[in-house]
Amino acid sequence: MTEATLNYLMCPDATGGHRMAYWQWGDEQSSHVVVCVHGLTRQGRDFDTLAQALCRQATTPIRVVCPDVAGRGQSDWLQDPTGYQIPAYAADMLVLLTHLRPTTLDWVGTSMGGVIGLILCGQPDLPLPVPIRRLVLNDVGPVMQWQALQRIGEYLGQTGKFASLQEAADALWTTSSSFGPHTPAQWLALSAPMVKPMPECPAYLTLRYDPAIALPFRQVTPESAAQGEAMLWQLYDNIKAASLLIRGAQSDLLTLETAQAMTQRGPRARLLQFDGVGHAPTLVADDQVQAVTSFLLA
Secondary structure (H helix, E strand, O other), X not given: OOOOEEEEEXXXXXXOOEEEEEEEEEOOOOOEEEEEEOOOOOOHHHHHHHHHHHHHHOXXXXXXXXXXXXXEOOOOOOOOHHHOOHHHHHHHHHHHHHHHOOOEEEEEEEOHXXXXXXXXXXXXXXXXXXXEXXXXXXXXXXXXXXXXXXXXXXXXXXXOOEOOHHHHHHHHHHHHHHHOOOOHHHHHHHHHHHEEEEOOEEEEEEEOEOHHHHHHHOOOOHXXXXXXXXXXXXXXXXXXXXXXXXXXXXXXOOOHXXXXXXXXXXXXXXXXXXXXXXXXXXXXXXHHHHHHHHHHHO
């Protein structure tokens, strides 16, 4: 399949349920599934380039599934914004995995998507259809720097009003330049799925996520973040999947010290760093794509 298909799945919640969208590439009958989950304000189309490369390079049938986490992309916004938290997202992913019924399962998680992967990989008693075989953590680990979380919080929830796609792409770049070098075409392709017409003023565009995702995020304190670190390290130490850790060499979220510690404990992840990139690599550049595809398809 050379184009993604858009699919929907109902997920339960305290207010009666919400619809989660997911983009599917490759052989829809394949039982080898690679799930790719995006970062905090992003959506599943971030992985178009990677998904196409996986489908092109795989020597046996493969299916690449890229969900839009609740409140983002084509997925429903939650009626109760307190539901915008990692455990709820992980619960949605369990529903998705049960629906997909893979016999071989790999996971690629960028930032927030990596934390969701830690939860699914690090709890052996979860009802996964099959254990995750290979795990890619893209610029995230058990320790996330408080200054980086504060930086993200400064723009989170500000979905904007833009007269054109190019104007929106330029505005996105002001908060995302740490993603590293991109050609204008690459950045426009990453930006296009991030916007939609404003409901109250369709001549203008706005970012395609619920501003209310900022509410639970802003309740995080340095103390609660520190408490979360201990839990995340415990989850990481439980991981049995072969693991690849990708880090932007200038990342302000994942320090080199934490990354190196992740190579020495738990699954002893293999660490790859990319120069000229901060938080987080977009997996669009050829060297980044090749690193992930060679790991997953080995």
